[in-house]
Amino acid sequence: MENLVAGVNVLEVVAVFVSAVSGGLAAVRKRFDLFGVLVLAWVCGLGGGILRDVLIGDTPPVGISSWKLVVAALAAGLATFVLHPGLTRLRRSVIVLDAAALSLFVVQGTSKALDLDAGLLASLVVGVLTGVGGGVLRDMLVGEVPLIFADRQLYAVPAILGAATVVVLWETGWWTWWSALCVVVLVLGFRLLSLALGWVVPHVGGGWTGRWGRESGKMDA
Amino acid sequence: MENLVAGVNVLEVVAVFVSAVSGGLAAVRKRFDLFGVLVLAWVCGLGGGILRDVLIGDTPPVGISSWKLVVAALAAGLATFVLHPGLTRLRRSVIVLDAAALSLFVVQGTSKALDLDAGLLASLVVGVLTGVGGGVLRDMLVGEVPLIFADRQLYAVPAILGAATVVVLWETGWWTWWSALCVVVLVLGFRLLSLALGWVVPHVGGGWTGRWGRESGKMDA
Amino acid sequence: MENLVAGVNVLEVVAVFVSAVSGGLAAVRKRFDLFGVLVLAWVCGLGGGILRDVLIGDTPPVGISSWKLVVAALAAGLATFVLHPGLTRLRRSVIVLDAAALSLFVVQGTSKALDLDAGLLASLVVGVLTGVGGGVLRDMLVGEVPLIFADRQLYAVPAILGAATVVVLWETGWWTWWSALCVVVLVLGFRLLSLALGWVVPHVGGGWTGRWGRESGKMDA
Numbered sequence: 001m002e003n004l005v006a007g008v009n010v011l012e013v014v015a016v017f018v019s020a021v022s023g024g025l026a027a028v029r030k031r032f033d034l035f036g037v038l039v040l041a042w043v044c045g046l047g048g049g050i051l052r053d054v055l056i057g058d059t060p061p062v063g064i065s066s067w068k069l070v071v072a073a074l075a076a077g078l079a080t081f082v083l084h085p086g087l088t089r090l091r092r093s094v095i096v097l098d099a100a101a102l103s104l105f106v107v108q109g110t111s112k113a114l115d116l117d118a119g120l121l122a123s124l125v126v127g128v129l130t131g132v133g134g135g136v137l138r139d140m141l142v143g144e145v146p147l148i149f150a151d152r153q154l155y156a157v158p159a160i161l162g163a164a165t166v167v168v169l170w171e172t173g174w175w176t177w178w179s180a181l182c183v184v185v186l187v188l189g190f191r192l193l194s195l196a197l198g199w200v201v202p203h204v205g206g207g208w209t210g211r212w213g214r215e216s217g218k219m220d221a
Numbered sequence: 222m223e224n225l226v227a228g229v230n231v232l233e234v235v236a237v238f239v240s241a242v243s244g245g246l247a248a249v250r251k252r253f254d255l256f257g258v259l260v261l262a263w264v265c266g267l268g269g270g271i272l273r274d275v276l277i278g279d280t281p282p283v284g285i286s287s288w289k290l291v292v293a294a295l296a297a298g299l300a301t302f303v304l305h306p307g308l309t310r311l312r313r314s315v316i317v318l319d320a321a322a323l324s325l326f327v328v329q330g331t332s333k334a335l336d337l338d339a340g341l342l343a344s345l346v347v348g349v350l351t352g353v354g355g356g357v358l359r360d361m362l363v364g365e366v367p368l369i370f371a372d373r374q375l376y377a378v379p380a381i382l383g384a385a386t387v388v389v390l391w392e393t394g395w396w397t398w399w400s401a402l403c404v405v406v407l408v409l410g411f412r413l414l415s416l417a418l419g420w421v422v423p424h425v426g427g428g429w430t431g432r433w434g435r436e437s438g439k440m441d442a
Numbered sequence: 443m444e445n446l447v448a449g450v451n452v453l454e455v456v457a458v459f460v461s462a463v464s465g466g467l468a469a470v471r472k473r474f475d476l477f478g479v480l481v482l483a484w485v486c487g488l489g490g491g492i493l494r495d496v497l498i499g500d501t502p503p504v505g506i507s508s509w510k511l512v513v514a515a516l517a518a519g520l521a522t523f524v525l526h527p528g529l530t531r532l533r534r535s536v537i538v539l540d541a542a543a544l545s546l547f548v549v550q551g552t553s554k555a556l557d558l559d560a561g562l563l564a565s566l567v568v569g570v571l572t573g574v575g576g577g578v579l580r581d582m583l584v585g586e587v588p589l590i591f592a593d594r595q596l597y598a599v600p601a602i603l604g605a606a607t608v609v610v611l612w613e614t615g616w617w618t619w620w621s622a623l624c625v626v627v628l629v630l631g632f633r634l635l636s637l638a639l640g641w642v643v644p645h646v647g648g649g650w651t652g653r654w655g656r657e658s659g660k661m662d663a
Contacts, residue, residue, distance in 0.1 A: 027591070033645035035598050036591025050497075055271075057280030059499030060555075060564035067563055081646065113281075121288055122281035136362075141578075143587040145364040149248070149257030156256045203254035204302065276492075278501030334502075342509055343502035357583075366585040370469070370478030377477045424475035425523065 012108060013072045015101035020045030020073040022098055023138045024080025025087060030142050034081055040138055041077025042070070048133030052109050052126040056118040096192065103187035106131040106159045107180055110166040120167050127163035132156050152201045154194035162187035233329060234293045236322035241266030241294040243319055244359045245301025246308060251363050255302055261359060262298025263291070269354030273330050273347040277339040317413065324408035327352040327380045328401055331387040341388050348384035353377050373422045375415035383408035454550055455514045457543035462487030462515040464540055465580045466522025467529060472584050476523055482580060483519025484512070490575030494551050494568040498560040538634065545629035548573040548601045549622055552608040562609050569605035574598055594643045596636035604629035 023044025027037040046063030053061030062069055080087060087094065109130025113123035132148055132155065139146040148155055165183050169175045193199075244265025248258040267284030274282030283290055301308060308315065330351025334344035353369055353376065360367040369376055386404050390396045414420075465486025469479040488505030495503030504511055522529060529536065551572025555565035574590055574597065581588040590597055607625050611617045635641075 028646050030587065030592065031646055032591045033594040033643040035643050036588075037646070039591060039598075054275060054496060055281055055285060057278070057499070060497055060560045060568070064497060064567040065561050065564035070563060070567075084646065118281045119286045121291060122286035125285040125291075126281070140361065140582065141588065141591070143364070143585070145251065146257075146362065149253045149260060149362070150251065152254040156260075201254040201256050204249050204252055204258070204305070275496060276502055276506060278499070339502045340507050342512060343507035346506040346512075347502070361582065364585070366472065367478075367583065370474045370481060370583070371472065373475040377481075422475040422477050425470050425473055425479070425526065 011104050013068055015104040015108075016045040016069050016072045017076045018045075018094075018097040018101040019048075019105070019134055020076030021080050021087065021094065022135065024077045025084060026138050026142050027077075028080060028084045037081045038074055038077040040141060041080060042073045043141060044134040044138040045073035045076060046070070046134065047137040048105060048130040048135075049109065051133045051137075052113065052130045055126050055129070056113050056116055056122065058112075058116055095195070099188050099191040099195075102131045102155070102159060102191060103162065103184045106162040106187055107166055107183050110163040111170070111175070111180065114167065114170045120171065123170075124160075124163045124167050127166060128156065128159045131159040131162075150203070152203050154191065154199050154201065157201065158187045158190040158194070161190065232325050234289055236325040236329075237266040237290050237293045238297045239266075239315075239318040239322040240269075240326070240355055241297030242301050242308065242315065243356065245298045246305060247359050247363050248298075249301060249305045258302045259295055259298040261362060262301060263294045264362060265355040265359040266294035266297060267291070267355065268358040269326060269351040269356075270330065272354045272358075273334065273351045276347050276350070277334050277337055277343065279333075279337055316416070320409050320412040320416075323352045323376070323380060323412060324383065324405045327383040327408055328387055328404050331384040332391070332396070332401065335388065335391045341392065344391075345381075345384045345388050348387060349377065349380045352380040352383075371424070373424050375412065375420050375422065378422065379408045379411040379415070382411065453546050455510055457546040457550075458487040458511050458514045459518045460487075460536075460539040460543040461490075461547070461576055462518030463522050463529065463536065464577065466519045467526060468580050468584050469519075470522060470526045479523045480516055480519040482583060483522060484515045485583060486576040486580040487515035487518060488512070488576065489579040490547060490572040490577075491551065493575045493579075494555065494572045497568050497571070498555050498558055498564065500554075500558055537637070541630050541633040541637075544573045544597070544601060544633060545604065545626045548604040548629055549608055549625050552605040553612070553617070553622065556609065556612045562613065565612075566602075566605045566609050569608060570598065570601045573601040573604075592645070594645050596633065596641050596643065599643065600629045600632040600636070603632065 020041035023040040023042070024037050026044070027040035030036075032040065042063075046061075046069060049069075050061040050063035053059060053063070064070070106127050110123050110127025112130075113126045114120075118126065135148060136146040139148075162183050165186065166175070166180070169179050169183070241262035244261040244263070245258050247265070248261035251257075253261065263284075267282075267290060270290075271282040271284035274280060274284070285291070327348050331344050331348025333351075334347045335341075339347065356369060357367040360369075383404050386407065387396070387401070390400050390404070462483035465482040465484070466479050468486070469482035472478075474482065484505075488503075488511060491511075492503040492505035495501060495505070506512070548569050552565050552569025554572075555568045556562075560568065577590060578588040581590075604625050607628065608617070608622070611621050611625070
């Protein structure tokens with residue numbers, strides 16, 4: 001379990017960086033100043049984990065106390081501020097990396113909460129929040145309705161599935177390095193497959209038509 | 222006091238369901254997808270209590286750890302998603318039920334905080350937040366200015382009066398099953414009376430004219 | 443150190459009052475009702491400190507448990523509701539007072555977090571949040587993109603500089619009454635100088651031109 005935590009921590013820095021880029025790009029689109037871009041990168045990269053830690057009482061949250069995570073988020077913000085025209089061209093890669101970050105956050109967030117005895121249901125909820133919370137805060141801070149609530153994409157669904165799988169593995173004693181990796185791959189695969197095949201969530205008064213064309217990526221809307 | 226807490230807990234599930242319907246309806250109006258409707262129902266039914274628990278340090282909050290409350294909120298969301306045309310016709314009943322939920326939340330929230338030694342003022346504040354916080358979070362998540370700040374209705378005022386009464390009863394040693402019930406009835410009666418008679422809160426540059434006609438219910442705006 | 447905390451506490455009430463006026467004015471501009479004006483004053487005067495206390499686990503936060511702070515914020519809200527035409531004329535004084543409140547909040551917030559062993563980085567972050575968090579919450583509650591992210595002013599920069607200086611003084615053992623006062627003066631001076639000279643933060647696609655004319659004050663935008 002020690003190894004698992006250590007291994008996930010290494011990947012966590014990468015996941016924070018990738019997610020933070022999404023916040024930086026949203027800030028750039030809104031023509032925020034440098035400070036605003038850095039804050040949005042921080043909120044988007046670390047906001048989900050901050051919500052998790054506040055909700056399970058593990059204060060101060062790593063999102064404000066861990067040098068390596070905060071530096072990763074701010075570096076992503078700075079990179080976005082300087083390089084944003086190039087990043088916009090990398091749209092497709094960014095979508096894939098964002099899905100990878102989602103998978104890592106969900107698995108790491110759920111297992112952290114279980115490890116701190118938050119209970120099964122609370123661990124599932126904060127695991128999902130770790131994955132999707134940063135994006136919700138990002139959208140609220142730029143004055144938009146959170147994309148995830150209305151875009152019909154399967155973004156939260158893989159997160160919920162992944163968090164639930166972690167909870168089941170934990171309870172059945174099958175929680176290991178390898179099973180954790182399998183869940184990450186499962187969430188990532190589900191997310192990418194849903195994008196490729198245009199799977200959508202039902203909405204009020206709507207049909208079930210896919211929207212792969214224009215709105216296929218979170219990073220892009 | 223044990224009995225009181227048990228009794229209030231039973232009513233709490235109903236109050237969460239009713240409040241969550243209000244969040245679900247807001248999401249339906251914004252044409253959110255199924256995930257968005259469920260999240261809004263959860264936030265609106267349990268967000269006030271989550272704010273309360275985070276502020277008094279009782280983590281993880283019951284709003285993410287209690288199966289019966291989370292299931293009640295999600296069931297309300299699902300019901301709203303499926304049945305929303307019918308719910309819209311039940312407008313008047315929904316307003317009354319929402320007032321009942323407000324009363325229960327305020328009394329239960331204030332007494333929980335007092336029970337956990339949060340102090341008199343903090344208990345009053347989180348009691349009011351338990352009642353009105355879900356609606357504020359709902360409005361923020363759908364991108365609107367919280368209705369409660371500008372609609373001039375007596376919605377927060379009965380909540381504040383109720384929470385203050387609970388604090389006084391607690392301090393004077395008159396806090397019992399019966400006095401708790403009286404406070405619930407007091408808050409509910411005050412809220413419904415203010416709707417029926419068109420009582421309003423003063424606002425900047427405005428007169429004191431009632432607005433019973435178009436904007437008489439929180440659920441409806 | 444006892445004396446320091448006591449001294450800062452006296453000034454804290456004044457700082458809360460001044461900041462709360464800024465929230466009240468935002469609510470008046472949005473034509474909120476009396477309840478909305480009071481809530482906005484409370485959030486703007488005490489919201490930064492509430493975020494700080496929740497993040498460092500010091501619950502319930504002083505922003506909901508301290509009579510003198512809550513009364514100061516609500517009194518500011520009431521005063522703003524009644525006297526707002528006069529306050530609008532005092533624009534220039536309000537900007538200076540707001541800068542003073544920012545300085546006090548940052549120094550007090552950072553040192554409180556250090557005192558509660560939150561760690562260096564977390565203390566720096568919550569110190570800045572104590573100063574700027576209320577304004578961000580105010581803008582979100584009135585449905586606007588937080589001014590601080592896009593107005594290019596040096597508002598957060600003096601806050602960050604001040605919090606970092608407190609952390610350094612604390613670590614080097616130079617943290618005293620006098621050095622604390624120097625940091626307050628430093629942050630205030632930096633903020634006012636940046637206003638007077640039109641210094642700005644870079645933004646995407648923008649030059650470095652100052653905007654002293656129309657948008658020179660936070661209170662005014």
